[in-house]
Amino acid sequence: MVRTVADVPMPQLGETVTEGTITRWFKQVGDSVAEDEPLFEVSTDKVDSEVPSPMNGTLTEILVEEGDTVDVGTVLARIGDEGDAPAGGDEPAEEPAAQAEAQTQPDQEPEVDESAASEASAPVQPQQPTQPQHIPAEVKGHAGGEVDRQDQHFDVVVIGGGPGGYAAALYGASAGLDIALIEKNKLGGTCLNVGCIPAKELLESAHVHRTLLGAAEFGFEIGEVGINWTRTIERKQEVVDKLVGGLGQLLKSRKVTVFDGHGKLQAGHKVDISGGESGDVAISGDSVVIATGSLPRTIPGFDVDGEIVMTSDEFLSMDPLPSTAVVIGGGAIGCEFASTMSDMGTEVTILEALDQIIPGCDADVVRAVNQSFKKRKIDVKTGVKVTGHSPKDGGGTTVSYGDGETIDVDVVVVSVGRRPNTDDIGLDGTAVSVAERGFVDVDDRCRTGEPGVWSVGDCIATPALAHVAFAEGIVAIKDILGEDPVPVDYTNVPWAIYCHPEVAFAGLTEQAAKDAGYEVVTSKHRWTGNGRAMIIGDTEGVVKIVAEKDADGRAGRILGVHLCGPWATEQLGQGYLAVNWEATVDEVAHFIQPHPTLSELFGESVLAMTGRSLHG
Secondary structure: OOOEEEEEEOOOOOOOOOEEEEEEEOOOOOOEEOOOOEEEEEEOOOOEEEEEOOOOEEEEEEOOOOOOEEEOOOEEEEEEOOOOOOOOOOOOOOOOOOOOOOOOOOOOOOOOOOOOOOOOOOOOOOOOOOOOOOOOOOEEOOOOOOOOOOOOEEEEEEEOOOHHHHHHHHHHHHOOOOEEEEEOOOOOHHHHHHOHHHHHHHHHHHHHHHHHHOHHHHOOOOOOOOOOHHHHHHHHHHHHHHHHHHHHHHHHHOOOEEEEOEEEEEHHHEEEEEOOOOOOEEEEEEEEEEOOOEEEOOOOOOOOOOOOEEOHHHHOOOOOOOOEEEEEOOOHHHHHHHHHHHHOOOEEEEEEOOOOOOOOOOHHHHHHHHHHHHHOOOEEEEOOOEEEEEEOOOOOEEEEEOOOEEEEEOEEEEOOOEEEOOOOOEOOOOOOOEOOOOOEOOOOOOEOOOOOEEEOHHHOOOOOOHHHHHHHHHHHHHHHOOOOOOOOOHHHOOEEEOOOOEEEEEEOOHHHHHHOOOOEEEEEEEHHHOHHHHHHOOOOOEEEEEEEEOOOOOEEEEEEEEEEEOOHHHHHHHHHHHHHOOOEHHHHOOOOOOOOOOOHHHHHHHHHOOOOOOOO
């Protein structure tokens, strides 16, 4: 006789998760199961989670097959008392004798033989291995269900939930540390909410529009292409919300305690939290990681109102699409915004105070971007400073720049970089120092002047890139664990700019290499002869390799790789490895590039430096 005592539902694995796909059953009907033993694996937006059995017993029914996608709450299986027969046997099933509460949390990750605690000193010395004591997860305000915990002391407290902060939290939790993460706005920080992700989503929408306009070249007559910009903004937000929800799910699955509020560091590794859904609370940690991120810079005479004058924060939700626009600042962000609007039909002018756009890029790459912008009628003015603007009756404004010149536009996008968000993070009674420009001072292991306190991401004076923040978060946690981390090599980090044409590079530009005292050899190849580029109809740009000239005059170690063109950001991987592994031209020339691919142009550029090229 079967006495089913528990239904097993599809769990709620994150605040925004509404469904999941069953990817694997670890048990079959008739198998014995133990409480907390993995029962099945489910795939949601961001992670695959192993879900445990809620009780000891026998798996009597599996109601959903592997590969099926089901809503949260759907009954997936039933478990009976130990020794019960599977449903459908000789005896009919009776009504459940008791209903066990459904398990809604993913299984705990295996514990590791590393110390969960670290001494509040810098550098931290390795600890004797102990078994970490996990405390149930608690998520307050950001990612769902609250679980009371009396202990408000953690191994590590992370202030800030952007890339640097959540990387430190996830990496530390995976090493067995008890982590608290504090975020006052939205999980994911600038990158997920008002930076990398939404900006690239809008660029992809612009790419789709550009492709549709060129469809006739491929034999498709589709007529006039309309733009529903409101739907574009909606899709952008859908992507953002899914990723933010997935991040909350990841943190929850790693047992990270998330507090909603503004965190201020006090003496003794104490952090006061206020102003959020978690209420006013004080917590503490053996170690603290400051990851408070950055804010858009503004300039005098251009007060941000979100309608005529806006920063990146407002631009990414701008609706409607303007007919004309000025972008103040021709850096990476400014060029991406200009590219997006231009491809959507906006007349765009870039006003840059320096003598070139995208400063820091190789001159040949800048030249290629300028040529593309000119062809697309993006008006680039360098070496000019803006002096103010005068709003007009009926909308729009007149921007003044240079020597009394003016331009009438619908909107002004201020894109002059970002500043560290360190104005109100406490630090009273600590030895954490903040430089004149607002950056937290750290050493090469991201340690501040206060023992046991680290800082990562945009709030320190390193490249303001999400992937750099990820790396810094890992360095900080490794140092907390006493693992002697390798510091980030900021000279050779990969850079990616998603304007059209895309730009990606790692290592030294030709001029920077010469300034550093190298004699150099360079190789440049255009996409116009690349078969794959011709197939996709995108042949703008250049690939350039900078190598050290050896004593025999031949090209030796690769110092820099610079790409401009189709999917450049996706192709940088092998160039980044070549630069960081200090590979030579002869070593990389042996790489076999698949054909036909865009990456062949990198291979051709390197091969040409040996003096024996195929197509160049």
